[in-house]
Amino acid sequence: MRRKEGDKASEILNAAIRIFARDGFDKAQVSAIAAVAGVGTGSIYLYFTGKTNILHIIFSRFWDHLSQEMATLQNRDPLFRLNDQLGLFFDHLAADRDLARVYLREHHRFLETATAQERHGYAAALETGRAAFLEIATGRGDGSPQPDQVGMDLSQAFLFGGVRSALEFLLSSDIPAEKVRSNMLTMAMAGILAATRRPER
Amino acid sequence: MRRKEGDKASEILNAAIRIFARDGFDKAQVSAIAAVAGVGTGSIYLYFTGKTNILHIIFSRFWDHLSQEMATLQNRDPLFRLNDQLGLFFDHLAADRDLARVYLREHHRFLETATAQERHGYAAALETGRAAFLEIATGRGDGSPQPDQVGMDLSQAFLFGGVRSALEFLLSSDIPAEKVRSNMLTMAMAGILAATRRPER
Amino acid sequence: MRRKEGDKASEILNAAIRIFARDGFDKAQVSAIAAVAGVGTGSIYLYFTGKTNILHIIFSRFWDHLSQEMATLQNRDPLFRLNDQLGLFFDHLAADRDLARVYLREHHRFLETATAQERHGYAAALETGRAAFLEIATGRGDGSPQPDQVGMDLSQAFLFGGVRSALEFLLSSDIPAEKVRSNMLTMAMAGILAATRRPER
Amino acid sequence: MRRKEGDKASEILNAAIRIFARDGFDKAQVSAIAAVAGVGTGSIYLYFTGKTNILHIIFSRFWDHLSQEMATLQNRDPLFRLNDQLGLFFDHLAADRDLARVYLREHHRFLETATAQERHGYAAALETGRAAFLEIATGRGDGSPQPDQVGMDLSQAFLFGGVRSALEFLLSSDIPAEKVRSNMLTMAMAGILAATRRPER
DNA sequence: CATGAATGAGGTTTCATTCAT
DNA sequence: TATGAATGAAACCTCATTCAT
Structure with a gap:
């Protein structure tokens, strides 16, 4: 049984x-x-070890799985790869709305109290995204030796916030996930391009 | 005394x-x-009336003030107006980092449990943003009679999520607020343009 | 005014x-x-001096008034006098049902915590009743030198308890006070007679 | 263990x-x-479920036990049966003076707030006494088709009040319970007889 | 391994009383 | 005298965690 x-x-x-x-x-x-x-x-x-540990493990497993799947995304174009990454993140949470709800309300606890070990998958996922971002920035680069790391991190955060809100929107409406997903990605891509575009001459 | x-x-x-x-x-x-x-x-x-009421009033006052200030933004160009609105939102929270922290972690409680009366300022602020958004969409329109309302709401949510993440970023780093603000707005503007752009022919 | x-x-x-x-x-x-x-x-x-003091004074005044009125009852027949006393007690509380309710639920606090000074009227009323009782007992006496004081006190208490219940009954029903009063006094009189009757030879 | x-x-x-x-x-x-x-x-x-529930259960159990024991009293003479019932009630409370104290001061809460379920034993005990009372009234009846139900209920209440006071007396003195009990029952019996006696021709 | 009865520390809220005005 | 805003002690109840079985 x-x-x-x-x-x-x-x-x-x-x-x-x-x-x-x-x-x-x-x-x-x-x-x-x-x-x-x-x-x-x-x-x-x-x-x-306790209630908090359960929460940590929930997110730890989530990020472990996600970072592994993100690592398999092999699109050569870093822009599309980032697009796929965000889509993957969205899909994982859209597929389990309870998990999405927990993510929206409790993920900050994970970041605040989990051990480095527990945050490993999270860090890996972040790094994967960062790599794509860097590739976009330098790939478009015409020699810029020092892409603005802070700006890139912020851009990455901005995108996560956008996806976050898309999920929030999804949970509070009856819109099909697919529509939310595509709209969300449209904005995200535009944001990325804007963020990595070199300041006008 | x-x-x-x-x-x-x-x-x-x-x-x-x-x-x-x-x-x-x-x-x-x-x-x-x-x-x-x-x-x-x-x-x-x-x-x-209790601890929960305190939280409600904190956000109620915040949104009341913010929506009033948002109403004074008179830039004729709706895109710039929206830009100003997002900036205002960011500035209010960046100016009180504790309030920002509370916003990031507890605002969902406000939405879930406050009365319509308490949420009035929030609704007004949202509506102000929506109006600008609509103006952008139709202003650019070449006759499109029905801008996609769902898409617009989602886009608005996306932007709020982006600002949210910018604040989160601000709190967890030593980057000057001004830098975070400008980067954030750059991405937001790009997102808006992408969101209101008519699908390619 | x-x-x-x-x-x-x-x-x-x-x-x-x-x-x-x-x-x-x-x-x-x-x-x-x-x-x-x-x-x-x-x-x-x-x-x-405080909430408790208010309660004490309520009962203190009640008993002061009652004991004074009881002292004016001058029926020569002690049995009828006792009857009048019980009736008076009943009437005073039946006339103010809120007071009756307070009596039923809180009078014990008065006895437990009031000062001797505050209990003075209560003691006087009790004594007046006791005197009538004694008169009944000895009046019927055929030489009994020592009426059973304990028994008399208990009988008196019994009667008070009966009146108490009559009041409780009154409050929980729609029966006219007059009917309750007369029924109650019928039983009380019978009880008194039984209590003061000398044990059968 | x-x-x-x-x-x-x-x-x-x-x-x-x-x-x-x-x-x-x-x-x-x-x-x-x-x-x-x-x-x-x-x-x-x-x-x-809480403090109030404890009080309810105390009285609920008390009345359940008492009503069951009352049901076993089989004296053919309803007067003696009622006498036994009152005695039983007295004995149960006299045997546990703390319980008696709680009864005297808090029983009204039980009646005011307990559920019908919790009051079941109380209702049963009351009904048993009522039955005996009715039997007395009709048994003595010479054809009276409708004994005065209100008067009977009041008489029953009167008796309970008398027993109540007897207990109060017992608690505040050193008199042996047995003496209080017999005096109390003497008065009660006299009261019953008076209450069920048909008004003089 | 598995259980769930038992624990007791801890927090929101109430309200009698005070006292500055 | 009169007020009522302010106080803070006190208590019910919850629930994460433990441990004897």
């Missing part, structure tokens, strides 16, 4: 996403997660 | 912003707010 | 009876009493 | 009776109950 897939830890993570999405992290009760996961309350602590 | 500046309610709101920024809404203690405000714990309840 | 009758203290006492009847002593708020009395909250403390 | 006697819920109820008797319901602290019961404060809420 095995559960659909994966071990008990995954069951718990999955249940936690539902509960965090419904109640928010602070109001969420560990016992509720256990109930949804179909395990005893105490069993949670066999797999996780 | 008046208080330093403003009434006691404002003192409490101000203190709450500091505490919410430091501890987050859920962990924030009313007694800590009272201590920072220099009033007795019970006095909080003379001015507010 | 004087109030109907009496001074501010009486207004407060009257208001307190309404509030105590409605909310119970513990839940009753001093500010609510002040509001009903039409005075400022702080003014309460010009006339009374 | 079982607890001394009974389950933890009973321990808590027992402790609550002591604390309610000592401090009154409103002043009683849940933590004090827990301490006396020898459990953690939080454990209270595993067995009861």
Whole structure:
């Protein structure tokens, strides 16, 4: 009588996403997660060190998976690659709206309290995006020896914020994900181009 | 024997912003707010119905002020007007980093639980931005009778998300606000243009 | 623009009876009493030492008045006198149902915490009843030198309990006070007779 | 490793009776109950929904037990049966003076706030007494087709009030319970007879 | 490994009382 | 006298975490 897939830890993570999405992290009760996961309350602590740890692992796994998939995107054109990366990020969250909800409301906790180890996948994903960005900037470069790193990081952040809002929009409306996705990417691409365009002479 | 500046309610709101920024809404203690405000714990309840109400009023006042200032922006070119609006939004939050922090982490609670009355300023600000957006879309229009409203709302959301991330970036770095602001606006403008551009023939 | 009758203290006492009847002593708020009395909250403390003191004075005045009226009952037959006394007690509370409610629920606090001074009227009323009782017992006596004082006190208490329940009954029904009163007195008289009857030979 | 006697819920109820008797319901602290019961404060809420619920269950159990025992009283003479019922009521409370104290001061809360379910035993006890009363009234009847129901209810209430006062008397004196009991029943019987006696021709 | 009964620290809110005006 | 804004102590209840079984 095995559960659909994966071990008990995954069951718990999955249940936690539902509960965090419904109640928010602070109001969420560990016992509720256990109930949804179909395990005893105490069993949670066999797999996780506590409620916060569950949240960390949720995002840790999310970013691990995402960064791995991002690494497989091989489009030669860095602009399209970045486009694909953002699309992938959007798709992963659009596919699990509860997870998206948790991302929107609780991801800051992950960044604030997770260990470097737990943030590894996140850092990797960020770096992958950064690489594409750099390639765009230098590729268009006509010799510019020092692309503005700060500006690039900010641009990258800006795009993430845009995708974030697109997800928020998706959750609060009945618009098909595909339409939101394409609109969102249109703006993102334009933003990238603007950000990497060299200041007028 | 008046208080330093403003009434006691404002003192409490101000203190709450500091505490919410430091501890987050859920962990924030009313007694800590009272201590920072220099009033007795019970006095909080003379001015507010509870902790949640304080949060609502913080954002309610913020949006009321902002929407009023946004209404004064009179640039004839809607694109520049929108640019000014986003800048204004950014400036208000960049000027009070604790408030920005609270905005980033707790604004969703405001949208989820505040009354329509409390959300009035927010709605007004949104509408002001929407109007500029519509003007851009139709102004550029060559007869297009029905600008895509959903697309416009999404674009607006996208921009807010971008500004949001710019603020997040600002808080986590030592970059001067001015630099973040200009970079952010560059991307925003490019996004707007892309969003309102008619699909290629 | 004087109030109907009496001074501010009486207004407060009257208001307190309404509030105590409605909310119970513990839940009753001093500010609510002040509001009903039409005075400022702080003014309460010009006339009374606190909430408990108000309760004490309510009952103190009640018993003072009652004991004085009881002293005027001059029926020569002690049985009828006792009957009149119980009737008087009933009438006073039946005439002010809020006061009756307060009596039913809070009188024990008066006995437990009031000073001897405050309980003076109560003691006097009790003594008046006791005297009638004793007269009945000895009057019927055929030489019994020592009427059973304990038994008499208990009998008196029993009667008070009966009247108490009659009042409770009155408050929870629509029966006319007069009917309740007469039924109640019928039982009381029978009880008295039984209590003072000498054990069968 | 079982607890001394009974389950933890009973321990808590027992402790609550002591604390309610000592401090009154409103002043009683849940933590004090827990301490006396020898459990953690939080454990209270595993067995009861709150402080009020504890009070309800105390009286609910009391009346359940009492009504069951009352049902076993089989004296053919309804007068003696009623006598036994009152005696039983007295005995149960005289046997636990703290419970008696709680009854005297807090029973009205039970009647005012308990659910019909919780009041079931109370209603049953009342009905048992009513039945005996009716039997007395009709048994003595010489054809009276409609005994005065209101008068009977009032008489029953009167008796309960008398027993109530007897208990109050018992608590405030050193008189042996047995003496209080017999005196009390003497008066009660006389009252019943008077109440059920047909008005003189 | 698994459980869930038990714990107790901790926080929001109420309200009797005070006192500056 | 009269006021009512201000106070702050106090208490119910929740829930993350533990541990005996």
